[in-house]
Amino acid sequence: MAQFDPRRQPMRLAPHCLTAAAALSVALLSGRVTEPVRAQEAPPLTEAQIDQLEQRALNVASAPVGMQAPETIPVQIRRGETFEQAVRRTGIAPAEASAVTATLSNAMDVTTIRPGQRFETAISQPRGGRGDARLIGLTLRTGPASQLTVSRSFDGALRLRALEEKVTHETVVLSGKVEGSLSRTVRREGAPAEIARVAGRLFSHKFDMDREVHANDQFTYVFDRTVTENGRTIGSGDLLYAQLKGVTFYRFQPAGAREAQYFDSTGKNTRSAFMRTPLERGFRVSSTFGFRRHPIAGYRKMHQGIDFAAGLGTPVLAPSDGVVVEARRWGGYGNWLRIRHPNGLETGYGHLSRYASGLRAGQRVSQGQVVAYVGSTGASTGPHLHYEIWRGGQRINPAGVKTQEGTELAGADLAAFRAEKARIDRIIAAGGERRPQVMHAGLRPAQVEG
Template sequence: MQEFDPRRPTFRLTPALAIGLAGVAALAVGWKLSAGQAAIPAPKPSLDPAAISALQHAAFIQSEAQPGFARPQSVPLKVRPGETLESAVQRAGVPRDEARKAVETLAAAMDTVHIKAGMAFDAAIAKPRGERGQARLIGLSLRTGPANSITLSRTFDGAMRLREMEEKIRDEQMVAHGQISGSLYESAARMGANPGVVSGMVKLFSHKVDFDRDLKAGDAFTMVFDRKVTESGRTIETGALEYAAIKGVQFYRFERANGDVQYFDENGKNIKGFLLRTPVDNARMTSRFGMRRHPILGYNRMHQGIDFGAGSGTPVFAAGDGVVVEARRWGGYGNWVRIRHSGGFETGYAHLSRFAKGLRKGQRVSQGQVVAYVGTTGASTGPHLHYEIWQKGRRVNPVGAKVPQGTVLAGSELAAFRAQKARIDALVREQAGGAQTTELAAADTVTRR
């Protein structure tokens, strides 16, 4: 039997390395898998945010290097156009055989052939000491769904092990406070609201706020909206906008007795005005109503509407409920749409690039419905929307035009609305906390119970 020599060190895999390997398995860089996936027999442990953080820290900060290799490092990668997953893994600096084996192992859990360019994943790579030779693949991590990820990690015997992990998802009602930086649309999106919620918010405010004149950088706003969030704090879905406030204008979401969902101000008055003040999202007024020097004709001429600067193809919304009376080419107005509303009001939209699919004379449209798209047809120097309001056959200034207001809640509906408003107000006061922020990470959240 060979004698033990205390001068000769023994080879041991330290506990720190074991923790490091476990950390690699916990990595998850967001991406959306487009192809089908095979079932993975491995268990699906729930991820704990603190555990994720600890394991990642152990993997890339505290772990001891494998013999001849430095500590593993995380390398974010994306599949390039025309590139295979194997080639993308190779770009991390690992040998071709190692990349091939890793992809073959992943094939048991996903389609590794039919992948799209841009697919993101994270590779844990250990580089050789002295930067000589090829790196070694320690693990791979990629997200297969909103709360699911698969990881490939090297075990003690050098083999690759496949795991699937699933985070729990909870419903929350989020209170977010921010300040306008850029457009309201961009600022709200940075708060974590998805495009649908932001678009709805902009449309609602367009009844009461002139985005060109009324808003400026630094103006504070508040939103309360539903969302689905993972244990690690990542928003995977945004739901209904429950409340929003800006420049002293507030609106609350409320479901009426007949099942209709509408938005009301603090007094229970429907915030939905008769006509939108801004029938196009994220646009600024570039020309006002009145006499001006015509940019093409070169002489002073009455400008009988207002212009909104917006990119070609930007959706144009019906300013109110009504019937399309014209959808045609009309001289210098180019492609033109005119809608008749109740009470002797009409609205007109000019220089359109095209009409909405199926739009025709006699069609009934609802407020906020897309009827056309911004363009530069007719006598136009660039993409913009020319917007007009007609009252009893006479053009009036859309800015400040006196149009009918919305309905007001009463009786039991008003009582129910006030109770819901009190809950939202208390939530906003509780979560405001004084300082406002535009960062989602610093926004307050309340878990729905």
């Protein structure tokens, strides 16, 4: 997101009219930049709050004589439009748009600016509505952490500055208590969406996320991210550790493994185990395994699986790695799916609304992968998932299948895991870790002021 940067610009443009409001926002913003990473810190300002402060600082600081306070006008380049034409759409005179483009050309080739790219302008309208609007500032993002700014100085000349935000790789320790849902809580506290998703999936092995996770349950997440000095997350790294209600997962990649996996504190892996349910959340058990009165036929009948009542379209996840054996219509089961797992078990899914796109027999699926969606096809009275587990050609009670079995690390792998666990534990004890690094966006450095 391109942002006009009031911490630098208003000072340069009009130091005499920097008011209390602007000073306040500058103090708040710079305070935020130098703040160390720490667990359970006060929540940072929201994007909206920062925007508001920046806007206020800009407005009071930079209105030229005879002009109204500038307003921010975001612009997106349209198809077939040049940068200069896009600037013209803000209402400034053609000569001014041309001058702005020429100024920017000192630092970059403006013909490389593509349709869809956005930039932000600050435009002042003339008082009384006579004359042309004037451009006060323009900010164009040129990389994840770099931007070019054109601004009007006192003498009316246009100044060009290249701003490169410092980028920090940091390991964040996020600790707190659940308010509402776990994933919403950690997202609100600044965890990237991918981190929230990976952790949620891990915990769904251990907890029924709808019924066993409550407000005030304590959690700690440790994850890597790349963040700019303005506090924007520009890169999401790995989830290193997740703890909820005393259940812990450590990320570790054993020698020879294709990818990192998650282990409990003793080095036991959860990956080969079965997830407790093939649905992550938003369901209830509406019928258990065993004899029951059949809802349509009316007589007592053996129910060969577990029914989960869930909304139409709820994602169905593979509870363990496996291979798709069948994905087809099958009588009363409607859209039916069967997966074979390495431990000799097979899982079956009935009444599906549809399969994951491209899913077919013979395909390999991994644990947690979305394979289908809940529906009400076949002999069904409403949206639900009919879930079966088979062993040796016989249906067994899914509730009796052990879900906690997993492989255990040994020998050199166990030693390496313990070293990695100790490293993560030290980061948690220290409340986080930062590794500053300046990224280079490849700007032409010549003729750039500031």
